[in-house]
Amino acid sequence: MSELILDTITGKSTSTTITIGSTPVVSASATSMTIRGEGSAQTSIQQGLAKQWSRVSGAGMSVSDSFNTSSVTDSATGKAAPVFTSNMGGTVYNTVFGGDDKQDGGGVFVVNINDAVTQATTGYGFSVKKQSASAIAFADLNQNGSSTVFGDLA
Numbered sequence: 001m002s003e004l005i006l007d008t009i010t011g012k013s014t015s016t017t018i019t020i021g022s023t024p025v026v027s028a029s030a031t032s033m034t035i036r037g038e039g040s041a042q043t044s045i046q047q048g049l050a051k052q053w054s055r056v057s058g059a060g061m062s063v064s065d066s067f068n069t070s071s072v073t074d075s076a077t078g079k080a081a082p083v084f085t086s087n088m089g090g091t092v093y094n095t096v097f098g099g100d101d102k103q104d105g106g107g108v109f110v111v112n113i114n115d116a117v118t119q120a121t122t123g124y125g126f127s128v129k130k131q132s133a134s135a136i137a138f139a140d141l142n143q144n145g146s147s148t149v150f151g152d153l154a
Helices: none
Strands: 016-020 023-029 032-036 042-044 050-057 062-067 069-076 079-084 094-099 108-113 126-131 136-138 145-150
Touching: 050 069, 050 079, 062 069, 094 126, 126 145
Parallel strands: none
Antiparallel strands: 016 023, 023 032, 032 042, 050 062, 050 145, 069 079, 079 126, 094 145, 108 126, 126 136
16 A cells, blocks of 8 residues: 655646546635535535534533534523634525424424524524424423534635
């Protein structure tokens, strides 16, 4: 087995394709790189990776695990605001949420952007509502809530 140790690979032009095995990795510019995904489709490495995620639970929205999350502020029942360690490049990015309630075995959680805390380059807010037989109301997560962000870092 051979070993290659180096600090920089420099292509012959701005647009360079490096093939690892049978997978091409294409650098079209200094800030853009793609890799062949499923079939022949190219996937942007920058846009295709999660830039932040956090997993929270309980009345205090305690963080059980996270990535690029400096803190999560518990602003009210069913409302929280993750703060990024490394900021996003702008205020328009994709946020995905989910939650579960395994303690009492009932209800459906609806998690979405909290209108009171707008998306910012430094973080965002989310709210959690639980549907029971009689009502839909803000609720803290008994078990786990997850949020993930995709977009461009600053």
